[in-house]
Amino acid sequence: MSLTLAILWGSSLSATCQNYPAVSYGTESFLVVWQGDHVGGKGVYGMRVAEDGKLLDSVAFPIHPDGSYAYPDVAFGGGNWGVIAWTEVGDGTYRLDFVRVSPEGDVLDPSPTQVCSGDVYRGALAFDGLFTYLAVWYDNSAEEIRGARISVTGTVLDPWGFTVASARRGAEPEICYDGNAWLVVWNDWIGAKLGTFGARVSSDGTVLDPAGFVVRDPDESNYQPSVSAGGGKSLVVWEESEDTYGAFVDPGGSVLAPGTFNISLFHSPGVAYGAEKWLVVMERPHQDFFTPKMDASFVDCTGGVTLLDAGNDGIGSGWGPASVAFGTSSWLAVWWTGTDWGTYEPNIAGRLVDASGTLQAQVLASQFVNCRLDLYAQGTTNAISTVAVDQAFDICVEPIQATPDDPIRVRFSSDELQDGDATGSWTAGMSGQKRVAARGSHGASLLVAKRRFGLN
Numbered sequence: 001m002s003l004t005l006a007i008l009w010g011s012s013l014s015a016t017c018q019n020y021p022a023v024s025y026g027t028e029s030f031l032v033v034w035q036g037d038h039v040g041g042k043g044v045y046g047m048r049v050a051e052d053g054k055l056l057d058s059v060a061f062p063i064h065p066d067g068s069y070a071y072p073d074v075a076f077g078g079g080n081w082g083v084i085a086w087t088e089v090g091d092g093t094y095r096l097d098f099v100r101v102s103p104e105g106d107v108l109d110p111s112p113t114q115v116c117s118g119d120v121y122r123g124a125l126a127f128d129g130l131f132t133y134l135a136v137w138y139d140n141s142a143e144e145i146r147g148a149r150i151s152v153t154g155t156v157l158d159p160w161g162f163t164v165a166s167a168r169r170g171a172e173p174e175i176c177y178d179g180n181a182w183l184v185v186w187n188d189w190i191g192a193k194l195g196t197f198g199a200r201v202s203s204d205g206t207v208l209d210p211a212g213f214v215v216r217d218p219d220e221s222n223y224q225p226s227v228s229a230g231g232g233k234s235l236v237v238w239e240e241s242e243d244t245y246g247a248f249v250d251p252g253g254s255v256l257a258p259g260t261f262n263i264s265l266f267h268s269p270g271v272a273y274g275a276e277k278w279l280v281v282m283e284r285p286h287q288d289f290f291t292p293k294m295d296a297s298f299v300d301c302t303g304g305v306t307l308l309d310a311g312n313d314g315i316g317s318g319w320g321p322a323s324v325a326f327g328t329s330s331w332l333a334v335w336w337t338g339t340d341w342g343t344y345e346p347n348i349a350g351r352l353v354d355a356s357g358t359l360q361a362q363v364l365a366s367q368f369v370n371c372r373l374d375l376y377a378q379g380t381t382n383a384i385s386t387v388a389v390d391q392a393f394d395i396c397v398e399p400i401q402a403t404p405d406d407p408i409r410v411r412f413s414s415d416e417l418q419d420g421d422a423t424g425s426w427t428a429g430m431s432g433q434k435r436v437a438a439r440g441s442h443g444a445s446l447l448v449a450k451r452r453f454g455l456n
Contacts, residue, residue, distance in 0.1 A: 019336040024074040033072045053361025077127030078152025126175040165212040178229035180251040194221040230273030237269040244269040274326025275355035281333040283320035
């Protein structure tokens with residue numbers, strides 16, 4: 001078996017934290033977007049991923065590189081991806097901006113389009129399958145879930161936005177399109193506990209449930225809803241008492257039998273429909289902050305749940321909620337992951353899962369990058385791009401664009417490589433490359449490179 005070894009470099013120079021990923025499938029590849037902290041603020045970056053797990057961009061490309069952009073979401077429609085991101089303008093004013101990204105990874109809008117501004121927080125995006133996106137967000141001052149439609153050319157069709165529903169606490173709405181209307185879900189108070197609510201919006205912007213409807217009147221507070229449509233219904237999932245629960249909603253806005261059902265003892269879910277079922281990806285409870293695992297379950301159209309047999313290591317290491325998308329035959333789930341070095345410095349990682357539940361290639365879509373990493377046939381300078389299981393090769397690391405005394409450490413996960421020196425440290429002023437001998441193993445597509453400040 002051969003796995004593509006995907007190493008990014010230069011994706012966000014001087015980055016210290018990369019998180020909040022989102023993923024969407026286009027025509028032939030996935031687009032993963034995420035928030036990357038860097039000197040001067042935050043930016044949103046992207047990487048295209050093929051269905052076999054190969055990274056299609058040698059360098060992660062900036063989508064919203066300037067200002068202080070965060071919390072991106074992405075959806076595919078009209079032949080391009082649409083990406084929204086939240087940014088702080090100043091003086092208590094915030095904004096959601098929209099840009100388009102082509103299937104070739106080109107950002108099509110030199111200047112982003114403003115969707116809304118004010119006391120707004122985060123946002124979610126979905127496409128209606130024809131001509132229109134719907135962006136939704138929470139307005140803190142108005143205590144409302146609000147929305148605006150965007151055309152495939154990037155024109156905001158509702159420049160003042162419109163009210164989807166009142167919400168005293170709806171900071172993180174999520175959205176999907178079910179073939180008839182958009183379904184928006186969020187958490188809000190029911191008495192002293194947070195429940196899960198929904199409302200439908202038609203393609204012409206009509207709110208079909210202006211008062212909203214209750215998806216879950218909870219025993220304990222609900223958090224982190226996610227939603228995906230397929231098979232003539234939508235599956236809404238959420239966290240409750242650190243477990244994951246779900247409920248089906250029909251196109252008329254009614255909760256279907258069997259009502260609320262338990263999906264897993266895990267939490268922080270993300271969900272996507274494909275191959276006549278839903279894949280729900282969750283974070284496994286853990287005691288050690290630096291070793292969380294991700295797990296996944298299938299949910300069929302009757303509410304039957306099948307936990308994927310992923311063993312002790314799960315489908316990967318990281319923190320939820322995951323973002324999940326289905327391609328033509330596999331799901332790609334992405335999340336943020338970190339290190340066990342005692343510092344909170346996440347990367348973006350993920351896993352491909354096929355329709356049978358078999359785990360495919362692992363994906364690393366971002367890095368703390370001030371190093372370039374190349375692969376050579378062992379003992380040579382012949383570059384290679386793929387590594388087979390049990391194949392010997394050299395990993396070559398070279399500091400780039402760093403001040404001479406910046407300490408740099410690289411760590412190659414000993415779980416993913418055999419016969420490799422696990423760590424190495426040097427300063428950016430050193431000349432040449434550092435070589436680490438390694439041998440391919442099942443997870444050889446996952447390598448982690450880090451830049452750290454103040455490391456002795």
